[in-house]
Amino acid sequence: MRGLLVGRMQPVHKGHLQVIKRILEEVNEVVICIGSAQLSHTLKDPFTAGERVMMLTKALTENNISPSRYYIIPVQDIECNSVWAAHIKMLTPPFDHVYSGNPLVQRLFIEDDFEVTEPPLFNRTLYSGTEVRRRILENEDWQELVPESVVKVVKEIDGVQRMKHLSKKEVH
Secondary structure (H helix, E strand, O other), X not given: OEEEXXXXXXXXXXXXXXXXXXXXXXXXXXXXXXXXXXXXXXXXXXXXXXXXXXXXXXXXXXXXXXHHHEEEEXXXXXXXXXXXXHHHHHHOOOOOEEEOOOHHHHHHHHOOOOEEEOOOOOOOOOOOHHHHHHHHHOOOOOHHHOOHHHHHHHHHOOHHHHHHHHOOOOXX
C-alpha cells in the first residue's frame, strides 16, 4: 500500500519526520508532495522547492529511512480546488490512502473517494514551520526543532540571512 502526504515543509522539521515515520508504519511507501512549490523568498515561504527537496531527502537519510520507501514530488498550487486532487494524481505515483491535517485537502480527497487519515501531530506548538521561522527571525534557538541535516542545508543556502534580509522594512 502507498500513502500520500502533502506539506509545504517551510522548513522540514522534526514534526514532519515523526509524521512520516508513523505513516510508514501503516504503508509500504509514501509519496511526499512538497506543496506550494512555486513559492519562495517570502517570510512565510522562504525556501525554494529544490531546497525543501534537499532538506527532506537529507533528513530522511539521517533518520535511516530507505529511499525505496518514499517519493518526493514538488507540486505547484493551482487556482481551482475542484480539480486539485486530479492534479495531484497526475503528478504522483498511484496511492491508496491520503494523510493530511489540512481540512481542505481532506475534503478534496474524500470527495474523490479516497480514504483520508489525519496524522497525529507531534507537539504542534513546538514543531511547526511557523515556529521555526519565528525563531530564526527572533535569533532564538531554531536548530533544536529541525534535524541536523536541515540545519546544514539552511547554512549552505544562507537561509537565515535570506530571511533576515526579507524581513527588513522598506524605508521611503
